[in-house]
Every structure is written in structure tokens, then in C-alpha cells.
Amino acid sequence: MTIRLLAATTVNRIAAGEVVERPASAIKELVENSIDAGAKRIDIHIRDGGRSYMSVADDGSGMTPDELSLCVERHATSKLPDEDLQNIQTLGFRGEALPSIGSIARMTLTSREEGSDAAWAMTIEGGAKSDPAPAARPAGTTIEVRDLFFATPARLKFLKTERTETGHAVDVIKRLAMAHPEIHFSLMDGERSLLKLGAAQGDLLDARLERVGAILGGAFAENALAVDAAREGIHLTGYIGLPTLNRGNAALQFLFVNGRPVRDRLLFGAVRGAYRDFLAHDRHPLMALFIKMPPELVDINVHPAKTEVRFRDPGLVRGLIVSALKHALAGAGHRASTTVSNDAMGALRAPGNFAGSPYRRGGGGSISTGLAETARTYHAPLSELDGQPTARVEAMDEPQMAAGDWPLGVARAQVHETYIVAQTDDGIVIVDQHAAHERLVYEDMKKALAANGASRQGLLIPEVVELDEAAAERVAAHASQLLEMGLNVEAFGAGAVVVRETPALLGEVNVQDLIRNLADDLAELGEALSFEDRLADISATMACHGSVRAGRRLGAEEMNALLRRMEITPNSGQCNHGRPTYVELKLADIEKLFGRR
Numbered sequence: 001m002t003i004r005l006l007a008a009t010t011v012n013r014i015a016a017g018e019v020v021e022r023p024a025s026a027i028k029e030l031v032e033n034s035i036d037a038g039a040k041r042i043d044i045h046i047r048d049g050g051r052s053y054m055s056v057a058d059d060g061s062g063m064t065p066d067e068l069s070l071c072v073e074r075h076a077t078s079k080l081p082d083e084d085l086q087n088i089q090t091l092g093f094r095g096e097a098l099p100s101i102g103s104i105a106r107m108t109l110t111s112r113e114e115g116s117d118a119a120w121a122m123t124i125e126g127g128a129k130s131d132p133a134p135a136a137r138p139a140g141t142t143i144e145v146r147d148l149f150f151a152t153p154a155r156l157k158f159l160k161t162e163r164t165e166t167g168h169a170v171d172v173i174k175r176l177a178m179a180h181p182e183i184h185f186s187l188m189d190g191e192r193s194l195l196k197l198g199a200a201q202g203d204l205l206d207a208r209l210e211r212v213g214a215i216l217g218g219a220f221a222e223n224a225l226a227v228d229a230a231r232e233g234i235h236l237t238g239y240i241g242l243p244t245l246n247r248g249n250a251a252l253q254f255l256f257v258n259g260r261p262v263r264d265r266l267l268f269g270a271v272r273g274a275y276r277d278f279l280a281h282d283r284h285p286l287m288a289l290f291i292k293m294p295p296e297l298v299d300i301n302v303h304p305a306k307t308e309v310r311f312r313d314p315g316l317v318r319g320l321i322v323s324a325l326k327h328a329l330a331g332a333g334h335r336a337s338t339t340v341s342n343d344a345m346g347a348l349r350a351p352g353n354f355a356g357s358p359y360r361r362g363g364g365g366s367i368s369t370g371l372a373e374t375a376r377t378y379h380a381p382l383s384e385l386d387g388q389p390t391a392r393v394e395a396m397d398e399p400q401m402a403a404g405d406w407p408l409g410v411a412r413a414q415v416h417e418t419y420i421v422a423q424t425d426d427g428i429v430i431v432d433q434h435a436a437h438e439r440l441v442y443e444d445m446k447k448a449l450a451a452n453g454a455s456r457q458g459l460l461i462p463e464v465v466e467l468d469e470a471a472a473e474r475v476a477a478h479a480s481q482l483l484e485m486g487l488n489v490e491a492f493g494a495g496a497v498v499v500r501e502t503p504a505l506l507g508e509v510n511v512q513d514l515i516r517n518l519a520d521d522l523a524e525l526g527e528a529l530s531f532e533d534r535l536a537d538i539s540a541t542m543a544c545h546g547s548v549r550a551g552r553r554l555g556a557e558e559m560n561a562l563l564r565r566m567e568i569t570p571n572s573g574q575c576n577h578g579r580p581t582y583v584e585l586k587l588a589d590i591e592k593l594f595g596r597r
Contacts, residue, residue, distance in 0.1 A: 009127035012074060012103035013152055019100045022159060023050025023148055024168035026105075029097035030143050031176055034058035036090045037141065040199065041184040044173060049165030051148055051156075059140040062113040065120045065132040072109070072124050074099045086296045091260055091306070098143075103127040104155070105148045111141040126151040170194055174215050175261035178254055178288055181211035205237060212239055212288045216252060219245065220286050225332055227289065229324035232316060234293040236324050241286035242332060243278035243574045254288040257298060263307050267291075270318040274325035277446070278571060279578035291317070330570040407567050408582065411559035417551050420559045427586040429563075433554065435575040436566055442576050443569050454486030456501040463511045469495045471519035478522060489515070 006014075020026050027050060034042045037060025047053040063071060070076045077095035101107055102124035112119035121135035149155040159165060166189060173195055177185045181200035188194065197214055200207035205226065213221030224239040255267045267289075275285050299310040311317045408431070409424035420431040467475070475482075476491035483489075486503030499511050554562075566572040566581070575581055591597045 008074065009103055012099050012127055019096050020104065020148075022168060023054060023165050024172045026050070026097075026101050026145060026148060027054055027056065027169050028172045028176070029092070029101070030054075030056040030145075031173065032091035033097065033143075034060055034141070035176065035180055035183065036092055037061045039140065039183060042186075044169075044185075044187045046166065046169055046187070046189055049159075049162040050145075050169055051159060051162070051165060053144070053146050054148070055142060055144040057140065057142040059138070062116070062139050062141055063111040063120075064113050064116070067113075068109060068111055068120050068122055068132050069129070072098045072102050072107075072122075072129055088295050088300060093301075099127075101145060101148075102129065104151045106146040106150065108144045108146075109141070110135050110137050110143075112137050112139050114139045166194070175254060175256075178208070178211055178215060179256045179259045179261060179290065181207040208237070208288070208290070209239055212254075216286060216288070220252075225328040227324050227328050229320060229327070231320045234291065234297070234317065234320055236289065236291055236320055238289035239287065240289070240325055240328060243275060243285060243329070243571070243578045244580045246279055246283040246285050246578050248282065248284070250284045252286045253284065256288075256290045257300075257309050258292060258295065259290075260300065260306065260309075262309050264309055266311065266314050266318060267321065270321035271325065273318070274322045274329070277442070277576065278329065278574055283578050289321070293317075332573065333567070333570060406563065408563045411556060411563060414554055414559060417553050420554070420562065422559075422563060424584070426588075427584060427590070429582050429584045431563065431566070431582040432575075432580075433552075433559075433562065435579060436562060436572065436581040438575050439572050439581060440562075440565050440569055443571065453484055455504040456486045456488060457504045458501050459499065459511075462498050462500045464492055464496055464498050465512055465515040466496045467516065467519055471516075471523065472497050474522040475515060475519050478518075482518070487514075 019029065023046070027044060027046070031042055031044065034056060037058060039058035039060035041059050043057045045053070045055045067078075073095075075095040076099075077093060098107075098109075103126065106123070106125045108121060108123045110119060110121040116139070119135045119137035120132040121137075122132045123130045149159075170187065173185055173187050177183070177195075177197050181204075184199045185195065185197045186193070187196075197211065200210040202210070205228070209221060209224065209226075212224070220239075220241055223242045223245045225242065227236060227238050227240055229236045250268065253268070253271065255262055255264065255271075257264075271285070271287065271289075279285065297312045299312075300306055302308045302310055407424075409422035409429050411420050412423045413421045414433075415421055415430075418433060420433055422429040422431065472491065472495050475489060475497050479489050479491075486501070487499070488501035489497050489499050492498040497515060499515065502509050502511065502514075573581060588597060
């Protein structure tokens with residue numbers, strides 16, 4: 001078999017398989033080029049999810065006829081003037097996107113350099129390009145792509161439905177728009193507007209909140225905590241949602257490195273670590289975080305899609321994220337998201353197509369079935385009520401304090417020996433006494449562990465765990481960190497460690513599985529996450545069993561003492577699983593329920 005060079009067109013089509021996975025991938029590359037060109041406005045049009053047509057038009061710096069002809073050549077780029085891969089300041093740099101797209105589609109490029117008196121256009125179809133010709137266009141560039149993958153029809157079979165591909169395109173634009181709030185973005189599907197984001201005003205942090213709020217919705221903006229921290233030349237900014245504002249997946253977690261949207265396991269692991277005390281494992285917070293760091297500290301030349309990065313010091317980046325997020329969450333105090341109250345109001349209102357109070361003229365609402373059934377029992381003859389459960393409300397006979405003196409108000413009653421009802425200046429607060437006390441106990445346990453370390457129990461016979469040599473070295477290198485958490489481990493020759501003590505919190509533990517899990521975590525993230533998770537889970541379980549149970553009758557002093565502790569305890573707005581510990585209903589909302597507003 002003779003070795004030969006592949007044709008340039010074949011090489012480009014192979015490269016396109018890595019760069020252009022689907023229509024959204026091509027849109028991402030084209031929009032990144034517009035951003036690098038200094039555009040202030042970028043308009044995107046698609047049809048059929050981008051499969052049959054897409055165009056990206058900008059008002060950037062534009063290109064000369066010679067640059068227009070050169071830009072579709074493989075590895076031709078304006079973004080590496082010194083060819084220094086350690087100092088990449090732009091989103092694109094490989095010079096692969098345009099020739100890759102042109103090799104598998106029909107592409108037309110029209111561009112006019114800023115200050116020039118004429119525009120130029122050229123086409124490239126299946127890798128064959130035309131010469132530039134005069135055209136009409138204001139300063140900037142427009143790139144139109146038709147019949148994507150017509151030259152590689154096998155790839156078309158792997159595309160999803162139009163709706164799915166359109167969703168991927170929207171997600172790509174949202175991510176790029178978050179990182180660049182100073183740019184106007186619009187996305188059209190035929191005549192339908194899918195996204196329109198005007199250029200945000202003000203300083204960068206405020207502009208980002210405006211842009212992130214426009215994308216994630218008003219609920220996020222209302223319940224966002226600002227993050228601003230720096231360490232050793234790395235600057236972390238952005239916004240994170242309160243733990244009680246969460247979802248069942250991580251789709252609304254947006255992470256950026258030097259303005260580039262990335263999907264990095266290290267970063268997602270750091271987020272999980274920061275929220276470990278606040279959310280169950282199957283719940284995910286909402287956030288948009290932006291990392292700014294010197295280019296030489298991060299390698300973005302990992303994959304042609306440029307969504308993966310490698311950090312020179314991953315431990316430093318992870319530590320910065322965890323500490324900054326925990327600091328922001330601690331600063332929230334007893335605050336819970338406003339969506340908790342909104343959800344409560346929605347549950348109180350009648351089901352179905354309901355707008356406003358059912359008692360308003362034209363409201364068209366009705367009392368919910370459960371509430372109507374309860375109301376019926378109050379009008380029934382006494383004989384019908386025998387055996388019916390009744391609500392228990394413990395009235396307060398102690399001297400009443402002024403409600404306005406405290407953020408969570410003053411306890412007025414205990415309902416069903418489970419919920420505390422407190423009165424504030426402008427509404428009421430309903431507290432789940434078990435969930436609230438569970439959080440308080442857990443925070444006390446965390447303080448004790450931080451102050452005194454985890455207590456240890458010695459093994460009667462030290463246990464030797466055999467690992468591969470690299471894994472054993474990783475575990476032994478983190479011995480001091482593990483000792484702080486109650487695990488006494490030492491190197492035991494090549495490829496083995498010996499465990500002498502384990503955390504008392506864990507009780508009976510499978511030492512072999514514990515150490516192997518730690519070794520896997522250390523290999524992937526450089527941190528003993530599973531071990532910390534297990535300690536956190538045990539502490540949470542102990543806090544749950546050691547807290548005030550539902551069904552326990554509390555006196556006025558006990559209820560008010562619980563409220564006062566909640567007000568000064570960080571994170572008391574949610575239990576250890578991310579559920580709210582209290583619901584606040586404003587007087588105005590209650591009045592709406594009764595048609596007074």
C-alpha cells in the first residue's frame with residue numbers, strides 16, 4: 001500500500017467533522033469571528049434549524065478582497081500575529097472554521113472593510129471557491145451558508161429534528177451573548193424572532209446582570225447573588241442563584257473563561273462542591289460565572305470545538321470558585337428565593353386558567369376542590385363532622401412583641417404542631433420548624449468540625465489498601481488534608497497505603513471502597529470530593545435526626561428563639577436539601593386572594 005497525501009478538500013472535510021458537529025457549531029464559529037472583528041451588532045438568521053440556511057451579519061472591521069480570498073484557506077488567520085499559542089486573546093485562532101464549513105456546504109461571503117468605498121463577495125461550494133467580485137454592503141461582513149452537509153450526506157442522518165437543532169442554535173447564541181453584553185444580538189427563524197438582546201449599558205458587572213437576567217428570566221435577576229473575587233491574578237465575577245432557586249439539570253449553568261463559553265468538569269465539580277451543603281445531589285443551581293485570567297495560565301488549544309480548557313493550576317481555580325461561592329451564599333443569610341412565595345401563592349390560587357382573584361368581576365376562577373371540601377364541612381350538620389380531622393392551632397398567650405423589630409417577625413401561632421406562623425410588618429411568615437432547626441444544627445456541626453477537626457476512631461488492625469502506584473502516590477500526597485477530615489492514611493511501599501484511623505462520623509465503613517473512591521476523585525479533580533460528600537451526608541443525617549421534629553409542640557419562647565437564630569445563621573433560608581425553611585406572604589398578596597386588590 002502506497003503512502004500519499006490526502007487532497008486538500010478531503011482534509012477540510014475531515015476537519016469539518018470535528019469543527020462542525022451540527023448547524024449550531026457552524027453558527028458558533030461564525031459568531032465568534034464577528035465578535036473577534038469588533039462587531040457591536042450581530043444578526044443571525046436560520047431556516048430549518050440551520051440545516052438549509054443560516055446567515056451571520058455584523059458591523060465589524062470587514063475584509064479586503066485579498067483577505068476575503070485568503071480567509072477560506074486552511075489555517076489562515078489574523079488572530080495569531082506572533083504565532084504564540086500561549087498568548088491567545090481572541091475566541092478563534094485555528095483558521096479552520098471557514099474552510100471546514102465551505103468544504104461541506106455552499107457558502108457566500110460578502111465583506112466591506114471599514115473606511116473602504118466598496119464591498120466584495122465570493123462563494124465557496126464543496127471546497128471550490130470563486131474569485132472576489134464587487135458587491136453592495138455597508139461596513140462589516142455577512143456570511144451565508146446553504147445546504148449544510150450537502151457534500152457529506154452521511155452526516156445529515158445524525159441530525160435531530162428541526163426543533164432540536166434550533167434549540168441548540170439558541171443555546172449557542174445565549175452563551176456568547178452572556179459573555180459579551182456590550183454587543184446587540186438577534187436571532188431570527190424565518191420571520192419569527194427567537195432572541196433579541198440589546199446592548200447592555202453601565203459597568204461590566206451591571207451589564208452582565210442585565211444580560212443574564214434577560215436570558216435566564218426575571219426570577220434569576222431577583223434572586224441572584226453577586227460574586228466578585230480574585231486570587232493570584234485570577235478574577236472571578238458573575239452571579240449565582242439562591243439554593244432554593246434550583247433545577248433538575250445543569251442546563252442553566254453558564255461558565256466562561258476569558259470570554260469563552262466552556263464545559264469543564266473541573267468547574268462543574270467546583271460548583272457542586274460549593275453547593276454541597278445546600279442542595280440534594282439531584283438538584284442544580286442557576287448561575288453565570290466569568291473567569292478572567294492571564295492567557296498563559298490556561299490552555300484552550302485542547303479540542304477544535306474550543307469548549308474544553310486545561311488550567312495550569314486547577315487546584316487554585318477550584319479553590320477560588322468554591323470559596324467565592326460559599327462566601328456569597330453565606331452573605332445571603334436567612335434569605336430564600338422569591339419564587340418560594342410565588343409558588344405558594346400559585347398553590348393557594350384556584351387551578352386552571354386563573355388570572356387574579358376568583359371574586360373579581362370576570363375573574364372566572366373557582367375555589368380549589370380541597371378548599372371547597374373543607375369549607376363544606378363547616379356548614380354541615382354536627383352529626384356529619386364526627387371523626388373528621390381538625391386543624392390544631394396553638395394560640396399565643398404570652399406578651400406580644402412588636403413584629404417590625406425582626407426580619408422574620410414574631411411568632412403568633414403554631415399550626416399542626418409543625419409550622420410556626422409569624423407576623424411581620426407587611427405580611428406573615430410560615431416556618432417549617434423541623435427544616436429550619438435541621439439547618440441550624442447542621443451549621444453548628446460544621447463550625448465544630450472547622451474548629452476542632454473531625455474526631456477519629458482507630459482501627460484495631462490497620463488496613464492495607466492496594467492500588468496502582470500512581471493512585472497510591474496521589475492518596476499519600478493528600479494525607480495531611482485527609483487527616484483534617486479524620487482519615488489517617490500513610491504510604492505503605494509502592495502501590496499501597498495503610499489506613500490507621502477513620503472518621504468517627506462514618507461509623508462502620510468499607511475502607512477499601514473509601515480509599516479507591518478517593519483515589520478516583522483525586523485523579524479527576526485533585527480533590528477528595530466523594531469523601532467530603534460522605535462526611536457532609538453523615539453530618540446532614542445527624543442534623544436531621546437531632547433537630548426539632550414535626551409534631552412537637554413549642555412554646556412562644558422556643559418559637560421566637562428559633563426565628564432569631566434563623567436571622568443570624570447563614571443559609572437558614574433552606575434546609576440541607578435545598579428546600580425552603582420558610583415562606584413569606586406579603587399582605588398585598590393575601591389581599592389579592594380575597595379580592596381586596
